Amino acid sequence: MNRTAPxxxxxxxxxxxxxxxxxxxxxxxxxxxxxxxTLSQLESASGNPSVETLWALGVALDVxxxxxxxxxxxxxxxxxxxxxxxxxxxxxxxxxxxLASCPPGARRDLFHLALEPGAARESDPHMxxxxxxxxxxxxRMLAGPTDNPVEIGVGDYLVYPGDIAxxxxxxxxxxxxxxxxxxx
Amino acid sequence: MNRTAPxxxxxxxxxxxxxxxxxxxxxxxxxxxxxxxTLSQLESASGNPSVETLWALGVALDVxxxxxxxxxxxxxxxxxxxxxxxxxxxxxxxxxxxLASCPPGARRDLFHLALEPGAARESDPHMxxxxxxxxxxxxRMLAGPTDNPVEIGVGDYLVYPGDIAxxxxxxxxxxxxxxxxxxx
DNA sequence: GATCCTCGTTCGTCAAGACGAACGAGCGGA
DNA sequence: TCCGCTCGTTCGTCTTGACGAACGAGGATC
Numbered sequence: 001m002n003r004t005a006p007x008x009x010x011x012x013x014x015x016x017x018x019x020x021x022x023x024x025x026x027x028x029x030x031x032x033x034x035x036x037x038t039l040s041q042l043e044s045a046s047g048n049p050s051v052e053t054l055w056a057l058g059v060a061l062d063v064x065x066x067x068x069x070x071x072x073x074x075x076x077x078x079x080x081x082x083x084x085x086x087x088x089x090x091x092x093x094x095x096x097x098x099l100a101s102c103p104p105g106a107r108r109d110l111f112h113l114a115l116e117p118g119a120a121r122e123s124d125p126h127m128x129x130x131x132x133x134x135x136x137x138x139x140r141m142l143a144g145p146t147d148n149p150v151e152i153g154v155g156d157y158l159v160y161p162g163d164i165a166x167x168x169x170x171x172x173x174x175x176x177x178x179x180x181x182x183x184x
Numbered sequence: 185m186n187r188t189a190p191x192x193x194x195x196x197x198x199x200x201x202x203x204x205x206x207x208x209x210x211x212x213x214x215x216x217x218x219x220x221x222t223l224s225q226l227e228s229a230s231g232n233p234s235v236e237t238l239w240a241l242g243v244a245l246d247v248x249x250x251x252x253x254x255x256x257x258x259x260x261x262x263x264x265x266x267x268x269x270x271x272x273x274x275x276x277x278x279x280x281x282x283l284a285s286c287p288p289g290a291r292r293d294l295f296h297l298a299l300e301p302g303a304a305r306e307s308d309p310h311m312x313x314x315x316x317x318x319x320x321x322x323x324r325m326l327a328g329p330t331d332n333p334v335e336i337g338v339g340d341y342l343v344y345p346g347d348i349a350x351x352x353x354x355x356x357x358x359x360x361x362x363x364x365x366x367x368x
Numbered sequence: 369g370a371t372c373c374t375c376g377t378t379c380g381t382c383a384a385g386a387c388g389a390a391c392g393a394g395c396g397g398a
Numbered sequence: 399t400c401c402g403c404t405c406g407t408t409c410g411t412c413t414t415g416a417c418g419a420a421c422g423a424g425g426a427t428c
Contacts, residue, residue, distance in 0.1 A: 010235065025376060035417045040377060047415070048234045050385080051194065051253075069235075069249055108292070110317060110364060112339060133294060135362045137321035137338075154321075155296060155360070176339070178319050178362055180294060209406060219387045224407060231385070234415080 010054065011045035013068045017061045018043075032060035108182040115141060115170035115177075130162030131182045139175025143168040194238065195229035197252045201245045202227075216244035292366040299325060299354035299361075314346030315366045323359025327352040 018028050025043070029036035033056055041047040042057075049057075058065045134143055135157050144150045144158060146165040152158050160166060162181060202212050209227070213220035217240055225231040226241075233241075242249045318327055319341050327342060328334040330349040336342050344350060346365060 007236070024374075026374070036376080037378080037418080038416050041415085044377090048236045050232045050234050050415070051238060052191070052232045053416075054235060065253055069239075108366075110319075110341075112319065112341065135294075135296065135321075137319075137360075137362075157294075157296065176321075178321075180364060182292075208404075210404070220406080221388080221408080222386050225385085228407090234385070237386080 007048060008045045010049070010068055011043050014039070014057060015043045017063050017068070021061060023061075028057070028060055032056040108180060111179045111181065113168075113175075113177045113179055115139075115168070115175045116173055117170045117175075132160055132162040132166065133180040133182065134158045134160075134168070134177055135179075136175070136177045138177075139170060139172040141168060141170050141175050141177065191232060192229045194233070194252055195227050198223070198241060199227045201247050201252070205245060207245075212241070212244055216240040292364060295363045295365065297352070297359075297361045297363055299323075299352070299359045300357055301354045301359075316344055316346040316350065317364040317366065318342040318344075318352070318361055319363075320359070320361040322361075323354060323356040325352060325354050325359050325361065 018025065021028075023031070025039055026036045029039045032039070034053055038047070038049075038053065039057070042049055042053075054068060055065060058068055134141075134152065136152050136154050138154060140151060140153045142149045142151050144160045144166060146167045149167055150158055151171065202209065205212075207215070209223055210220045213223045216223070218237055222231070222233075222237065223241070226233055226237075238252060239249065242252055318325075318336065320336050320338050322338060324335065324337045326333045326335050328344045328350060330351045333351055334342055335355065
């Protein structure tokens with residue numbers, strides 16, 4: 001989590017989003033039901049808005065709340081199979097390629113998994129609130145909570161909490177898949 | 185985006201997170217650098233905290249900001265290949281299965297894609313701030329911004345902005361993949 | 369050039385958030 | 399039992415956010 005007070009970030013986000021939508025300061029204030037003087041001060045970073053105020057602005061702009069405190073980043077990027085920038089292999093028979101780590105606030109990571117039958121990958125609980133999504137691309141795997149794993153095959157999808165002990169093992173050679181690790 | 189004022193949600197989140205970490209109200213207030221009276225009022229939903237106050241609490245709890253306003257939901261769920269709950273097919277040769285729509289605040293959707301060669305799927309721009317992540321499970325596809333598509337094969341990963349015109353077409357029969365649509 | 373409109377900023381007022389102090393409750397040890 | 403500690407709440411104050419009004423600036427129309 002970002003440690004710096006997000007006032008300047010909020011100020012920039014508000015102005016950026018408002019101009020993107022093409023609203024004037026006065027009109028946005030009217031839509032959000034706040035005084036335009038308040039909005040003016042917020043956009044000049046001379047203010048510490050209350051949650052309700054910022055929420056109203058988020059609704060008026062039709063923008064998720066978090067987008068106002070965590071700035072975005074648009075881009076087009078390709079990662080070819082096997083050339084992931086951050087290869088995170090743990091033990092034999094297990095390779096996780098980090099495809100997309102969350103740029104600003106680290107809210108989710110996207111991995112490509114390649115597994116071979118053998119030792120299961122047992123994971124200790126991650127940070128509370130973590131959720132893992134698994135989709136099998138090829139082969140079969142046994143995954144999910146350690147005390148209640150599920151067998152899934154090609155095209156199957158599995159969600160399970162990441163903040164409890166969980167496991168993931170291949171049941172066939174050449175098993176691959178993608179995993180979305182989400183920090184709710 | 186949720187339309188209701190999140191004061192009760194914040195109150196519940198604060199109490200939940202604080203008890204999860206095992207901190208007393210007094211100690212959390214001290215760590216966050218705010219008065220415990222303030223925290224007490226916030227947890228009883230009789231308050232409208234400023235962003236700085238809530239931010240300080242998020243930092244002290246080591247919890248993402250958004251987790252305080254959007255409550256979580258832990259669960260284990262399997263969706264077998266082809267039995268997705270919400271099949272969203274648009275035209276022949278294109279099937280998108282919604283695997284996981286974001287429960288509370290709709291910040292991302294996870295789809296399984298099955299495409300056959302033929303007409304490309306042209307998408308008008310989605311909501312501003314949308315980002316699409318694509319991983320190919322089988323076959324080959326041509327995807328990305330309409331004016332600059334990229335050819336990707338098995339295991340390849342592609343990110344591109346979803347708020348501009350973009351396309352997605354199969355180059356081989358039996359092309360499948362997963363798509364993470366994210367609303368930043 | 370004069371009028372009218374909307375833009376965004378600044379000023380003074382008022383309500384509300386943040387604060388410290390004090391309070392009663394609950395618990396453990398002397 | 400009494401003392402000392404921490405718990406979470408409530409009260410009075412003081413700061414500060416939110417508001418409406420007024421302001422100057424910039425265009426458009428006549």
